[in-house]
Amino acid sequence: MADKGLHVRLNQQRPIPLDAVLDCGPGEMLALVGPSGAGKSTVLRCIAGLHSPQGGRITCNGAVWYDGAGGVNFPAWRRSAGMVFQSYALFPHMTAEGNVKAALGHLPAPERSARAQALLRQVNLSGLERRYPAELSGGQQQRVAVARALAREPAVLLLDEPFSAVDRSTRQKLYRELAELRKELRIPVLLVTHDLDEAALLADRLCLLHHGRTLQSGTPQEVMTRPASVEAARLVDxxxxxxxxxxxxxxxxxxxxxxxxxxxxxxxxxxxxxxxxxxxxxxxxxxxxxxxxxxxxxxxxxxxxxxxxxxxxxxxxxxxxxxxxxxxxxxxxxxxxxxxxxxxxxxxxxxxxxxxxxxxxxxxMPGEVSGGAPDTAASGTEGKNEEDDAGPAG
Amino acid sequence: MDWPALALSLRLGIFTVLLLFPIGIAAARALAWRRFRGKGLAEALITLPLVLPPTVLGFYLLVAFGGNSPLGHAFEALFGHTLVFSFSGLLVASVIVNLPFAIQPMQRAFEAIPADVREAAACSGMTPLEVLMRIELPLAWPGIVTGMALTFAHTLGEFGVVLMVGGSIPGETRTLAIAIYDRVQDFDNGAAATMSALLLAISLFALAITYVLSGRIGRRHG
Missing domain, CATH: 2.40.50.100 (RNA polymerase II/Efflux pump adaptor protein, barrel-sandwich hybrid domain)
Structure with missing residues (x-):
């Protein structure tokens, strides 16, 4: 199939406006970066099938998951998308192994235990199979969540701020592990983060999202040194x-x-x-x-x-x-x-x-600046900020 | 000891629990997770039996079940007897009266399941039915058991509504609570005391089960 990888176009006005276009090839990691409230998680939820946009089209390896015009909208459980949630969302009444096995419904029952153990080994959690989520550290919970997301052999892996809930040293360790794990994955990986450094460190390409709109995509180097617009420049600090x-x-x-x-x-x-x-x-x-x-x-x-x-x-x-x-x-x-x-x-x-x-x-920056006296600055005192603020600093 | 009354009370309690199990789960899930028009009104209606005098509720049910009402008429045409002063009528009334006792603990339990846990289940490839059976019910079961135990205990003890809708027909609508009242009216305090003690024991036992079970699940999975 010529249409390999993940292709996403999303349009909607409510509840938050979306006008997003992004593509992610097999084996590629695309970081979706933007301030809080930019719509990053909503985009990810649209791909996973947890939120239905008003219009657009989502295809993965040629399979149509969502098509607003064609009336196609597969529910989450029929889309082959593995998702790691921000809070990991582990099943609290199941052990680590149980959590992974829960996502192995496509395998015959006798094979599930062995497969779950292999997946937990892959994320360095051997020996903790019998622990309940409440008995695991934040980093260990994140690893279980990753193993569970990979269990259904997804066509795309979605990571929603997977490092935001762990301390700094654990985060550095998890970065290395994810980089290692990625070498073995042949699927598109989407990472949502508000941390530009994290995105630049891990991803092959960045996609800047602001007010639900994708502003620019490119390698971290390109996006950070050659922002396509004033808006993009502000986002990359x-x-x-x-x-x-x-x-x-x-x-x-x-x-x-x-x-x-x-x-x-x-x-x-x-x-x-x-x-x-x-x-x-x-x-x-x-x-x-x-x-x-x-x-x-x-x-x-x-x-x-x-x-x-x-x-x-x-x-x-x-x-x-x-x-x-x-x-x-x-x-x-x-x-x-x-x-x-x-x-x-x-x-x-x-x-x-x-x-x-x-x-x-x-x-x-490309594009003419409309209005305003030429000598007024577009922005000046704005530092790294989390909030959406498109207005010029006064 | 009025054994037929005890048997009738137990039968009413069991049937009410069986009927309210699916109704309660469906209603509790909808109230916990969905947003829809008139949700506040729906919750108020379900809670109403908690605050309304049983006689008032009983009166309206009596009117609604009567042969002159569409419901009563339809029931009579279908089953050949009226809803009022029958076990069927008692059961319908009991289900309505127990809606808040069953639904509220269940609703709290479903509300306590994080949305992303249910979403993670869907993203793990589980069908909605599998999510219900493997994630939602196992996580919400202390609330479900609590709702069922409260329903059972409350059904055994219900007096006003039962009297209004069912009267006191031995073997048909005379429950243990009614029988106790009748015995006291007849100055048979000994029998009333025995039955009261029994009712107390059953109610206490049902509530104890609730607390023990919900306490245990809390300890095991924090």
Whole structure:
């Protein structure tokens, strides 16, 4: 069958709006990432057959599980989907082995015990077969849940925030185990998480979900360094998002000039964006370089910007510095620098600093910015936040 | 000792329990998990027998069962005798009176089963019937046993409604509770005392079973 893997299209207005498209190939792990309330779990529940969307289509290895237009909607027990719930949802009145056996209904009764034991061995739970869920630790419960999800030999494995209920050290261990286990799986694996680092660590591809809408899919590297929109950039925790205007292109020097208030920034050559277009642009905090006070260098010619330190936060060996750029109101420029560099340059709140914005790292996001003055920032002070907040920070 | 009255009471109790077992489970599951229009009204109606004077309930049942009502008429056409002053009428009344005693503990028990546990069962490939038999009933059984025991004990003790709907026909509608009343009216306090003690013992035993069983399941699986 040419239609291998999982293909999902979902549309609905209520109870929460959904407009999601995602595909996951055999053996691939796709992480569905977004803030709380973005609809990640709802998407997963639609695939499992626990929630019926208003429209769309879900196919797995060519089999239609749901088709709004065609009136197809298989109940959960007829879909070959293994699901690990956030709270694991183990059957409290059954032992670990009983839990796994409960999902082995497709095998003849005499074979179930041996198979259940093999599955528990696969998730490193040998010896705990007779324990009840209440007698197992969080990590052990999660392993039982994984073994149970794999028991029915599913065509797709769905993981709903499977690491959120365990402590940090257990989580690190479970990450390694899942990575090991994945090598043996030849099915699509969908991981729902609000933790971007976890998604980047485990998944082959990320899919960003916001307000029920899939914004962007790609490798973790792609999505995190090349967000497709301001919304996507905010979700992957890009702090420096501003708006500007394309002033023109210098084909000889192969640079595009970006106007940002009174600054004219050199950026990577993108002649297909017409001069005069208002755009959103971003720069990673690590690519804003601090000029040394004692020994100015040649690099200072690159997009120099001046401002005053408005925030200085030490985070371990590095420091997060916010700079109020001259002429740019209310939207500080963030940079991350080594703590010793900050100390040597006597960084303190209120101090005047000069920085360079590395031209290569300036990323102009596709799509024109509608409305708004070109020099107002799209976002500035928003840090990592869990809540949906599409409005610009004030 | 009025042995026919004791036999009748036990028979009424057993039949009421047998009828309310499936009715109670179906109603309790629906009330525990579904959201539908008029749910509040449905719950209020089911609870009504707890607060209504038995005579008031008995009066309405008497009217509803009478030969002049559509229900009474239909029953008479089907079975050849009236619902009132018969064991069948007593049984129907008993089922209605015991709805809150059976359904409320069951509903609490079904409500205590997490939604994701039932969903996990479906995601494990179990059919809805398998989910009911292997997950829901084993998890809810203390509540179900409690509901059944309360129903049984309450049926043995019911007085007002039985008197209104059934009267006191020996062997047909004179239950133990009615027989005790009749004996007291006849100044036969000795017989009344024996039967009262018996009723007390049976009720206590039924309730004790409930508490012992629900306590045990709680300990084993926390």
């Amino acid at each position: 890009v702090r420096n998002i501003f708006t500007g205007r394309i002033a023109g292109h210098d084909s000889a020097r192969r640079v595009t000039i970006l106007e940002w208030n009174r600054y004219r920034l050199e950026t990577p050559y993108q002649p297909r964006i017409a001069a005069g277009t208002s755009v959103a642009w971003a720069i990673p905090t690590a690519n804003v370089l601090l000029h040394r006070r004692d020994r100015p260098s040649r690099g200072e010619q690159e997009n120099p910007v001046a401002g005053r330190v408005s925030e200085f936060v030490v985070l371990g060996d590095s420091a997060s510095v916010a700079v109020d750029v001259e002429g740019i109101a209310d939207t500080p420029l963030f940079m991350t620098i080594a703590l010793h560099a900050a100390q040597r340059n006597r960084i303190a709140i209120g101090e005047q600093v000069h920085v360079s914005l590395l031209a290569e790292a300036i990323y102009i």
